[in-house]
Amino acid sequence: MYNSDFNNNYAEYCVFKDCRLNNVNYVISLPTAVSRRQHIRNVFQQQNVPFEFFDAISPDIGLNAAIDRFVPNLQQAEHLTAGEKSCFMSHVSLWQKCLDDNLPYIAIFEDDILLGENAGDFLSDYQWFESRFDLFRPIILKLETALGKTNFKPLHHIDAYKSRQFMRLTAGRAHIGMAGYIISQATAKALLRYIKTLSAQTLKAIDLILFDDLLKNPDFQLVQLYPAICVQDSFYNKNNVTLLSSLEVERAHFKKVRPYTKPKSLFDVVRKIVTTPYRKYLKFQRRIVPFK
DSSP states (O other), X not given: OBOTTSOTTOSOBBOOTTHHHHOOEEEEEOTTOHHHHHHHHHHHHHTTOOOEEEEOOBXXXXXXXXXXXXXXXXXXXXXXXXXXXXXXXXXXXXXXXXXXXXXXXXXXXETTEEEOTTHHXXXXXXXXXHHHSOTTSOEXXXXXXXXXXXXXXXXXXXXXXXXXXXXXXXXXXXXXXXXXXXXXXHHHHHHHHHHHTOOTTTOOXXXXXXXXXXXXXXXXXXXXEESBSEEEHHHHTTTSOSXXXXXXXXXXXXXXXXXXXXXXXXXXXXXXXHTHHHHHHHHHHOEEOOBO
């Protein structure tokens, strides 16, 4: 059952027991994305997962105001598409919502995901999360996989849950995707502070900031659920995609028309030569995070 009058800011509200008080699951989706919203209803309802739709920011609705409020330098980041900026600000707006609603943590999803087996055990009751992680420390738990080879290591001190382990994300290759992750309130505060420090030149697509740049930041703990409990349709059904990503189409066209190449200094060239053996080692260590 769904209640559409929960809040004028949301087109839909998924009602389950105590969902009004306890829901922390939010799915970013355009109000006009009718088929995607129906897809999410079906996927989440099958596993009795409570959630709310969060109206995505778009280039036409709310983008400039959100940028001015949270990341003014994003206006000058001409190497990012309008779609990438909208995606960026949709996630940032939910980080702020985590603070505004005083949520201890928030789980954020995009509207083209598939859920794996027993995902409901993870997304309907978060005691497993509370008992394993320090909520007062910035923690980002990645729930998804892009089914590409990445670098990670076991976290032996964190107990597995429902036959899924927890891995520490490591540098070597960007862990792309923002379609499913959990952050604590402490993380939301830290991220909102962090993005304001970035210049227009250093701003990137939001997934590259979280799951690449922050790997080098000791203040953040980045963890991967293994196997992952969600995956985007475009990665899982590459040959038969039903939920085509308009962002990826726009991104590919933009890079073809206006390719962005970061200027390389002499230091960059020398560093690349010196670190070649180490980068080859990291490449050898890469593995795929499976979806199950």
